[in-house]
Amino acid sequence: MTLRIALYCPDIAQNAGAILRTGACLGAEVHIIEPAGFPVGDAGFRRAGMDYIDKVVWRRHASFAAFDAERRAEGSRLVLLTTAGAEPLFGFSFQPDDVILFGRESAGVPPEVHGAADARVRIPMRPGVRSLNVAVSAGIVLAEALRQTGGLPG
Numbered sequence: 001m002t003l004r005i006a007l008y009c010p011d012i013a014q015n016a017g018a019i020l021r022t023g024a025c026l027g028a029e030v031h032i033i034e035p036a037g038f039p040v041g042d043a044g045f046r047r048a049g050m051d052y053i054d055k056v057v058w059r060r061h062a063s064f065a066a067f068d069a070e071r072r073a074e075g076s077r078l079v080l081l082t083t084a085g086a087e088p089l090f091g092f093s094f095q096p097d098d099v100i101l102f103g104r105e106s107a108g109v110p111p112e113v114h115g116a117a118d119a120r121v122r123i124p125m126r127p128g129v130r131s132l133n134v135a136v137s138a139g140i141v142l143a144e145a146l147r148q149t150g151g152l153p154g
Contacts, residue, residue: 003145004029004099011037011105018135024056027153032060033067071099077118083131085122092121094145102134
């Protein structure tokens with residue numbers, strides 16, 4: 001298994017498309033947990049993902065419960081990226097089969113999803129700012145996780 005990105009009920013198709021493009025470029029699967037705030041499919045992702053959508057493995061899951069059952073059966077760790085995370089990104093040790101979960105743009109993830117996570121990680125930021133765009137965050141975290149696990153391409 002390789003590192004995977006999972007998007008919890010994403011709100012914005014362009015962000016999901018940009019994350020799919022990042023997955024294509026860096027070699028990570030992308031999992032989309034529904035319901036989403038847009039129709040999930042190639043057409044909704046084309047603008048931000050461009051022709052990279054054909055170069056990424058992506059899957060959709062009908063619910064968090066379905067996604068989480070599959071992840072647990074595989075024995076993969078769930079690493080939640082959250083502004084409320086206790087561990088800073090650059091002090092966290094990723095494993096090659098981790099699933100890195102990002103919450104919805106408007107609301108993050110609910111308490112039961114927080115509770116299902118094996119780790120809660122945050123990207124260090126300056127005081128007085130709330131958060132980075134989810135697509136930017138995914139690129140930062142995926143690159144660091146791949147660097148740590150020796151999975152960066154080329």
